[in-house]
Amino acid sequence: MLSTQKKTGQGFSHAKIILIGEHAVVYGQPAIALPLKTLKTHAKMTLRQDDQQILESSYYTGPIAEVPEFMQGIKHLVMYILTQQNKEIGFTLQVTSQLPIERGMGSSASVAVAIIRAMYDLFSLELDHQTLLKLADVAEKDTHKNPSGLDAATTSSATPIWMIRDQTIDPIPLELDAYLVICDSGIKGQTSQAIATVKEKLQATPTATKNMITAIGDLSWQARKQLAQNDVLGLGQTLNAAQKYLRQLDVSEPTLDKLIELALQNGALGAKLTGGGRGGCFICLVKDQRSAKQLSDLLLANGAIAAWIEPLKK
Known part of the structure; x- marks a missing residue:
């Protein structure tokens, strides 16, 4: 029997990018990641009068038991929490996200974090950060097989973080007189394939x-x-040095390489892929906002399908 009087629970999260440390973080090396709060995910779980369990999202709407393969992590997470809390309920879970999927921006982790927060809100449960990350890992293992935990840590964080897997997740200050241009290459990232490639190497x-x-x-x-x-x-x-190693690890991709080279020829001080690679997003470091806007426009005119400008001095 449900112990709470609440009928609806809500949770939010946001996007992330990895500044540096992709793939190496899986093997115990440090990484730096930045939250992107302008791109948000919202989850809303509402109790139903019947026993149906419905997921509503832009990619699938229907019984949560019948979600497509790429959304199995969501199903697993929701059922895990219900079992853990001994809840037998009917619900409608609405998930809306501004994050593009398979672009290295932490879309799956952002959805997981928002869902966890919504469910804990519905059940009026306290949620500490360690529990949040452990629960997010339930979904992330289905999606990424061997996740580092960096996506969940950053999509749930208000500040940039320094992470060494299974050792430390620390907030770090960010007061750099520069801007990042974050661009979507238009190619879906293949994180699982990239992780498998590094393992094979x-x-x-x-x-x-x-x-x-x-x-x-x-x-x-x-x-x-x-x-x-x-x-x-x-x-x-x-x-730039990090991108050279990522190319050698075979986790970059020709379209990414072309756009990164174009950025470096047109004012970027440094540029590299961000996230799992094999497509997805890349980042360009520039000196000021004007340079960021000019570079953003150029990259959009040459194949990038979206761009965001992030100041590095808060």
Whole structure:
């Protein structure tokens, strides 16, 4: 029997980008990620009079038991929480998100975080951050097989974070006199494939691959210092170096490479993919807002399908 008098619960989250450390973070190296609060996800769970359990979203509307394969993480998460809390209810779960899927912006994690918050709100339960991340991992394992936890940590965070898997998730200050242009390449990212590719490389050429992963981790440490010292030019060089390793790990993609090169030829101080790769989004570091707007317009005119400008000095 339901113990709460509430009929509706709501939860919110937002997008994220990885500044540096993709893929290496899966293997114990540090990464830096930034929340993008302008792109939001909203989940609303409303009790029903009957016992139907309905999911409403832009990708699927119908019984949650019959969700398509790529949404199995949502089904698993919802049923896990209901079982954990011993709830047998009918509900309508509405999920709306401004985040493009499969673009390395944490779409699946953002949805999971919003759903968890909505369910805990409905049941009037306290939700600490550690519990939130553990529950998000239930869905993320279905979606990404071996998630680092970085997406869930950042889509639920109000501040930039520094993460070393299974060790630390720390907020870090961000006062850089620069802007990021975040662009959607128009190619759906293939995170699971990219993760599998890195794993295969580790098996085939373990020493060389481990060295590249360690080098990306070293660049994350370097970037953290550059953020603290307002070293914009140095950070640009660090982002470029990270992209070279990501290409060598075979997680970039020709369209990404072309757009990144175009950005570097037109004012970007540094540019790299962000997220799982094999498509998705890329980021460009620029010195000021005017440069950001000019570069954004250029990239949109040359194949990017969306762009967002984020100041790095809050």
